[in-house]
Amino acid sequence: MKYYKRAIFALLFSTTLVVGLASCQQSTSETENEATTQTARATDKAQLIIDQAIKAHGGERFDKMSLSFDFRDRHYTALRNNGSYVYTREFTDSLGQVMDVLNNEGFYREVNGNRVVLSDEKAKAYSNSVNSVIYFALLPFGLNDAVVNKKYMGVANIKGQSYHKIKVTFDQAGGGSDHEDEYLYWIHPDKYTVDYLAYSFSVNEGGMRFREAHNVRNVKGILFADYVNYETVSDTIALEHLVVAFENAGLKKLSDINLENINVNVL
Incomplete structure (x- = not known):
């Protein structure tokens, strides 16, 4: 009889343990599934908002147009046609007339009409510089590139106005040297x-x-903005808290980002 009772107790304990483990595993799985669902929802909502923003700023015109503008004593052009692009930057320095060219094939520099040999480091730096200026000029167009990851971060208030807050990161593969x-x-x-x-x-x-965007103007259906560019006064502030610092005069004006002599032709 004692042996029988011990066997029943062992069986009940084993069953309880199995049920407990199964319940724990199910709870963990449900938590993971819920987290995945929430992330997917945040991604979907961010995508919808970015799509609307691109449409509001120019939509399909971004990828079928030629653009030229001046920025800080340099002349830029951007030709886009269904995914094909050619970006240029022209200026004069001690060597003469310089033209930087960035396209789907890569980057090269010409000085006085002759292509010059550049180190990989310089070619990379010049290429990134050209791309960066035109990337910001065409925002938010580039936010639908394949390497871009978008996440909805809720609603934030700036100067009494509510805004959708979107976080953007980049894939390492194809995201370039600044993918972080x-x-x-x-x-x-x-x-x-x-x-x-x-x-x-x-x-x-x-x-x-x-x-902070200002002087927003519509040039042949595409919106262009100038910006007041601020930097932090503290090394400890987090990216997410910059807007709080901005509203409380905790940022220092660094520069003005002004596009001049904008000309657009929609193809």
């Missing part, structure tokens, strides 16, 4: 304009910037 950079965009909930943005970067010793 992170961006935040504050998008107006009705007009879908990108009124503020912030980003962290690792090149040139790294840092963070916060930009």
Whole structure:
């Protein structure tokens, strides 16, 4: 009889343990599934908002147009046609007339009409510089590139106006040398304009910037903005808190980002 009771107790204990483990595994699985679902929802919502922002800023015109503008004593052009692109930058220095060209095939530099040999380091730096200026000029167009990851971060208030807050990161594969950079965009909930943005970067010793858009103008159906560019006064502030610092005068104006002599031809 004692043996029988011990056997029954062992069986009950074993069953309880199995049920407990199964319940724990199910709970963990449900938590993971819920987290995955929430992430998917945040991604889907971010995508919808970015799509609306691109549409509000120019939509399909971005990928079928030629653009030229001046920025800080340099002349830029961008020709885009269904995914094919040619970006150029022209200026004069001690060597003469310089033209940098970035396209689907790569990058090269010409000086006085002759192509010059560049080290990999310089070619990379010049290429990134050209791409960066035109990338910001055409925002938010580039936010639907394949390497871009978008996440909805909720609603934030800036100067009494609510905004959709979108976080953007980049895949390492195809994301370029600055794939570790992170961006935040504050998008107006009705007009879908990108009124503020912030980003962290690792090149040139790294840092963070916060930009406030102004002087927004419509040039042949495409919106272009100038920006007031701010930097942090503290190394401990987080990217997500830059907007709080901005509203409390905790950022320092670094520069003005002004595009001049903009000319657009829609193809």
